[in-house]
Amino acid sequence: MDFHCGPSHLYVMTVFFKLLMTVSGVLLMVLGVVIAPLPGPFGVPVMLLGLILLLRSSTWVKRQFMRQVHAHPKLLRPLRAMLRPGAKVIAMMWLHTLRIERRLLPQNRRFMYRFRHELKTILAGRRKRPPKPAHGSGKLLSY
Template sequence: MSLVMPSVRGQRATDAATRDLAGRLVRFGLVVLGFLIILLGIAVAPLPGPGGIPVIVVGLMIILRNSFKARRQFVRLHHAHPRVISPIRRLLRKDPQILAMSYHQALKVERFLVPRNLRVVVRGRRLFRRRR
């Protein structure tokens, strides 16, 4: 009986090491996949429409969920530049409010680029509120 116990313990240690190695390989593969998706999003970004941004966010989600170093750097970047990174963090939540976030981003872009008398998004909001 005592001869069986050490072999079982050794087998358990080998199984744990194998599972650990397999987990690391899967995480590494997912990080590589995330980078490839981000590159695809960058390639699609010049096309008309918002096609590149959601693809980049999906790649970023895959990387941040599987890489501890990337998550740590992302948190540091968020502490350094919270106004820039907060929309991305809002998209990375479990239940993202995509329409509300895109509306707020459209308001910010419009405020930055368009003169006051030509702003369309703000006018549309005012019309919507009046109809209620």
């Protein structure tokens, strides 16, 4: 038996792998849309993962995505920024949640900003901070 992988076998494996990534990306996007109405932001990360798989597997999807980014920059540039390596996804999601809340709710009904600050004060009270040394009493380090 010969287990030699020639160029045609590699091509078939590449096409199969890209097809598998495309199908799993579409399924994750559909799953994200289905679970989006549930409480919590669980649909967004699932949809982002599906979009990442689709963008990695298809140049046609990449072209369409970039056309849409250029056509609707206010909507899709933040999404594109979330897809970059090293992006601070949670901070971006929080910022956009605050923006959506500001657009949808009157000022007296908004709760996300207050919730964050109340949570910060609760957590700051739990953490014991070491006392600061008196001015001039700290030792200088020499290297």
